[in-house]
Amino acid sequence: MLKKHHEYAKGLLKERNLKATTTRIQVISLISAYKTAMPLSKIQQSLANTDRVTLYRTLNALLEKGLIHKAFSSGEDTYYALCSDSCSTHAHQHDHIHFKCKVCQMVTCEYPEEKVVVSFPGFKVDSLNVSAVGVCGRCA
Amino acid sequence: MLKKHHEYAKGLLKERNLKATTTRIQVISLISAYKTAMPLSKIQQSLANTDRVTLYRTLNALLEKGLIHKAFSSGEDTYYALCSDSCSTHAHQHDHIHFKCKVCQMVTCEYPEEKVVVSFPGFKVDSLNVSAVGVCGRCA
C-alpha cells in the first residue's frame, strides 16, 4: 500500500538524477498518498524526526527539479502538490489553477474546461497564476 | 504637490474612522504618489525613522479598513496598492488582476476587458485571485 508510493517516488527521483534518499522518498510518498495538495505543517508532523533544515532542503530540491510545486500559500500554511510530467528540471509548466475549500481546507489542482486567458493591450503575459477560494463538492 | 496626496490621505482616514496620524498619512501619501503598487521595501526606506513595528501596525490597520490591499507578494517583496471605493471597512471587493513586469519590477492593478470567470462543476467559487507576470508596455 505504501510500497506503491515508495517505488513511484524512487522512479521519479532517478528520472531527475536526484539521489533516492530516505527523506526525499518519504516526502514524495507522503504527498502522493495525500491525493490533494499537502500542507507543510502536515509534512512536518509526519517527518517529525527529520531535521527541519533537511526538510527545507529536500523541498527546495524537489521544487527545483520540477517534481513538486507550491499549490497554495496563505499566511497559515503552504501547500505542496506533485507536478505532472509537463514539469521538467528546467521549468515548471502549469496550466491549471488551485482551489482551496474554506470549509475543509483542502487544496486541489483543478483543470477547468475553458482555459483561463487574460490579455491586456500593451502587456506581454508570460505566466498566469490563478487561485480560487470557495467550497468544495463534498463540503457543499 | 505632496500636499495633494497629504490632504487626500486625511480624507480617506476620516472616512473610515481612523485617526489621522503622521505615519498613516505618510504611508497613504507615499503609495498614492507612487502611482503603481509600492513595494514594502520602498515604503520602509521612505519611512526609515519610523519604528518597524509602527509601520506593520499601520499597514495592518489600513488593510483591515479597506484602504489598501496586497497587490503582489513574491519571496522578495510585498507590494501594496490603494483600494478603490468598492472596498469597505468590512470587505475587500476586488475584481481586478495584478500584473508584475519582470523587467522593471513594477506591479499594477489591471482591469481586463473580458472579466475573468472560472468555474468547475461541483465547486462554489467565492473569490478568485489572478496574477500575471510578463513584460509591461514601457519595457517591451
Add this chain to the structure above:
DNA sequence: TTTTTAAATGCAACAATGTTGCAATAATAG
C-alpha cells in the same frame, strides 16, 4: 484654548520561518 481620554507609538523582547557553514553520514558508481 486648555483639559481629558482613548488610541497610536516606540522600545524591548519574543516567535516563526527559513538559510548557511561545516563535520559526520549515507547513497551510488566502479
Add this chain to the structure above:
DNA sequence: CTATTATTGCAACATTGTTGCATTTAAAAA
C-alpha cells in the same frame, strides 16, 4: 567492498512579523 560525492544534522544566524507595556499624540470635551 571501497571510494567518491551528495546529503544530513547541528548550531548559529537572518528575516519577518508579533506582543506587552510605558510614553506620546490625536481628537473630543470643556
